[in-house]
Amino acid sequence: QAHLVQSGAEVKKPGASVKVSCKASGYPFTSYAMHWVRQAPGQGLELMGWINTGTGKTKYTQKFQGRVTITRDTSASTAYMELSSLRSEDTALYFCARSGVIREVIYTFDVWGQGTMVTVSS
Amino acid sequence: EVVLTQSPGTLSLSPGERATLSCRASQSISSNFFAWYQQKPGQPPRLLIFGASNRAAGIPDRFSGSGSGTDFTLTISRLEPEDFAVYYCQQYGSSQTFGQGTKVEI
Numbered sequence: 001q002a003h004l005v006q007s008g009a010e011v012k013k014p015g016a017s018v019k020v021s022c023k024a025s026g027y028p029f030t031s032y033a034m035h036w037v038r039q040a041p042g043q044g045l046e047l048m049g050w051i052n053t054g055t056g057k058t059k060y061t062q063k064f065q066g067r068v069t070i071t072r073d074t075s076a077s078t079a080y081m082e083l084s085s086l087r088s089e090d091t092a093l094y095f096c097a098r099s100g101v102i103r104e105v106i107y108t109f110d111v112w113g114q115g116t117m118v119t120v121s122s
Numbered sequence: 123e124v125v126l127t128q129s130p131g132t133l134s135l136s137p138g139e140r141a142t143l144s145c146r147a148s149q150s151i152s153s154n155f156f157a158w159y160q161q162k163p164g165q166p167p168r169l170l171i172f173g174a175s176n177r178a179a180g181i182p183d184r185f186s187g188s189g190s191g192t193d194f195t196l197t198i199s200r201l202e203p204e205d206f207a208v209y210y211c212q213q214y215g216s217s218q219t220f221g222q223g224t225k226v227e228i
Contacts, residue, residue, distance in 0.1 A: 112166035
């Protein structure tokens with residue numbers, strides 16, 4: 001059974017960076033893409049970007065270009081999302097989610113991590 | 123970028139009633155790449171419908187999806203207490219976007 005487990009909650013000061021991990025189990029890690037989606041308190045879902053875990057190729061939403069870096073460690077079946085230059089508006093619940101991918105075409109997000117709360121406060 | 127607009131923002135209904143949720147795309151999209159998700163407080167989203175009308179594994183048949191082009195609908199035939207949640211539409215494929223969500227409340 002496919003499962004994604006994320007790292008724990010983080011509290012960061014403005015200007016700092018945060019790195020969240022997402023460990024996959026129960027399926028061949030490099031056969032699926034991994035996405036990062038965030039949700040500010042009381043708000044909707046916001047796509048940040050994704051990584052083709054097989055090739056390492058990434059694609060970022062324009063809003064986060066230059067501030068987000070998504071990587072993976074295939075030996076550990078783990079994906080990472082690092083967000084830099086944090087500001088208060090980055091306070092949100094961050095999710096990883098798996099999807100099928102064929103030649104850069106993404107399919108549904110069928111397995112989700114439990115979410116990692118990142119709080120940015122001075 | 124394809125913008126998805128969901129309506130209504132909030133739907134106030136009672137258990138046993140029928141819920142009809144809409145999602146309109148800013149341009150025509152393939153129904154093969156359209157999905158609905160359900161999210162309850164403190165939980166990640168859960169895939170309900172993919173390919174516009176196909177139920178995901180374990181989803182009860184009171185949930186159904188329809189639509190094509192720019193207009194898509196999620197119908198819950200008879201609301202159960204556990205169905206009160208927020209629902210998001212999504213288009214995927216070569217790009218991905220979510221709608222802003224519809225809250226189904228009692």
